[in-house]
Amino acid sequence: MSIIFSRKCEYGIQAVLLLTTEQQGGIHTAEEIANRLKIPKEFVSKILQELTVNGIIFSKKGKSGGFALAKNPNELKLLDIVLAIDGPDIFNRCVLGFPNCSDKAPCPLHYKWSQMINQTFNMLGDETMDKFKQLTINKIESIQ
């Protein structure tokens, strides 16, 4: 199957979106996140840890602990989440897998693709956060 993001990355983005729908400081446990998104708890725990290490979210240990957004959602870009989870490969690697693809020796998709990548992966910055939140809330509800 062709995929765009790894499963890990999909779950990570979903989790961040869920946290985004809450007030700043609204804290959720890994189990709660897993249940609402219907994804494996242990797996999402690992991903939440990576997001924590990379400063996208923060974690509170111990009883009544959990996870919450570290940044103001307005400053958050999709780029940051993907970088935190899967690293820079998706941006460095040629979309068709040609090893020497570059601006100077571009593959047939090179220009359109990097244009698209820039547009898409910076999107959480220029969308208004209200609209974004609303869409996300709809989505979370539609899962349940």
Place this chain on the structure above:
Amino acid sequence: MSIIFSRKCEYGIQAVLLLTTEQQGGIHTAEEIANRLKIPKEFVSKILQELTVNGIIFSKKGKSGGFALAKNPNELKLLDIVLAIDGPDIFNRCVLGFPNCSDKAPCPLHYKWSQMINQTFNMLGDETMDKFKQLTINKIESIQ
């Protein structure tokens, strides 16, 4: 690692591009294709078979056999190749993995993403074939 296309799909696209750089009817063996693209021969053989079944390329069996483009390159779209190898999943599946994502209940990336998909996956139709061929030749040479 986040990827865009499966490895299988990448190899398939690369192989078709290689065939595109030849005159219509120019035939190449799986081994030749594997060597020029520096990808595993047995794996690309399988992929070439799938492309054959789906009518993207045709195969000639026996001695002096091999593979060649089945269509006029002008009629060929990236979409066709991806569909032949990985099926329609990439177009049906939500980019963020939300199970109920649709036009009516869109995920935050839904609209931008489908816009991008349409632009990108139909591209081999509206690019002029000469330019496309030139880019591909550059690319193949830069690998070696």
Place this chain on the structure above:
DNA sequence: ACATAATCAGATTTTTTTATCTGATTAAAA
């Protein structure tokens, strides 16, 4: 007709990704 060189088909192995398990550590609440 025979040898050769290719595709084709299916099974198997290896590697990577996804998912699970176990236990340690942390901190709040009783």
Place this chain on the structure above:
DNA sequence: TTTTAATCAGATAAAAAAATCTGATTATGT
């Protein structure tokens, strides 16, 4: 201070994708 409920860390298992192997079939060229 003890119990409880959470993150954290590392090992392991299961599933999927990528790669390899073996042999059969096909058709060309000698």
